Amino acid sequence: VKFLGFLPSPIATVVPYPTTMAAGYAVLINWQRQHLRHQLAHRRQVAQRYWQELQKHPGITLLLDPQRLPDNVHLRVAVQLASPAQLLSLLRQAKKAEIHLSDRWYRAVVDSGSLGYPSLYQPGTCPNAERLAATVLNLPTHHLITPAELDRIVALIKANTYPERQDES
Numbered sequence: 530v531k532f533l534g535f536l537p538s539p540i541a542t543v544v545p546y547p548t549t550m551a552a553g554y555a556v557l558i559n560w561q562r563q564h565l566r567h568q569l570a571h572r573r574q575v576a577q578r579y580w581q582e583l584q585k586h587p588g589i590t591l592l593l594d595p596q597r598l599p600d601n602v603h604l605r606v607a608v609q610l611a612s613p614a615q616l617l618s619l620l621r622q623a624k625k626a627e628i629h630l631s632d633r634w635y636r637a638v639v640d641s642g643s644l645g646y647p648s649l650y651q652p653g654t655c656p657n658a659e660r661l662a663a664t665v666l667n668l669p670t671h672h673l674i675t676p677a678e679l680d681r682i683v684a685l686i687k688a689n690t691y692p693e694r695q696d697e698s
Contacts, residue, residue, distance in 0.1 A: 536551055536553045536554060536557075569602060571670070571672055571674075572602060572603040572670040572671075573603055575606070575669075575670040575674050576593065576598055576603035576606050577598050578679055579591065579606045579608075579668055579679075580593065580595055580598060580606075582683045582687075583683065583686060583687075586686070587690075587692045588610060588611045588615065588690040588693070589608050589609070589610060589611075589686065589690050590608065590609040591606065591607075591608055592607040592608065592609055592665070593606060593607065603670045604670065605668060605670060606667065606670060607666070607667050607668075608665070608666055608667075608668060608686075609661065609665050609666075610664050610665075610666065610690055611690070611691070611692055611693040612664060612693050613663040613664055615664075615689075615690060615691070615693070616664055616665075616666055618689060619666070619686065619689045622685060626681070628681055628682055628685055629669070630668070630669070630682070630685075636663075637650075637659075637662050638650055638658040638659055638662055640662070668682065668686075
């Protein structure tokens with residue numbers, strides 16, 4: 530429905546005053562509320578599986594606290610790869626395999642995504658955040674991630690990530 534344009538973007542639609550929610554969003558919110566416990570359990574199971582499969586894989590750092598796995602919502606599971614080149618290579622391989630992993634959330638320190646809003650951020654002022662934004666990928670946990678799809682995602686990541694080689698000087 531959203532892709533067909535029936536639901537306006539809740540963030541891109543500028544209004545100078547409070548307004549009512551589109552009816553389509555009300556239906557969506559009610560459905561999500563009715564299925565919340567199931568959705569949270571599913572997201573936790575998917576996050577737990579990512580942790581089990583990827584925690585010791587070289588070239589990957591899972592950016593989650595294993596102690597909080599049973600409690601957190603896990604809208605996404607963030608992983609840091611060894612380099613920006615490795616991240617881009619993984620995304621290319623995922624696209625070829627028809628696995629949707631392009632949800633990078635933040636591609637820059639301050640990022641408005643496809644909306645393209647200007648920013649006052651000065652490049653170089655937060656180098657750690659810049660390095661992180663260039664190497665972090667968010668793995669999906671939504672309800673369409675079946676055990677088989679999860680197997681495909683994990684296998685793709687394992688096959689396409691590795692620790693960066695250090696140049697011997």
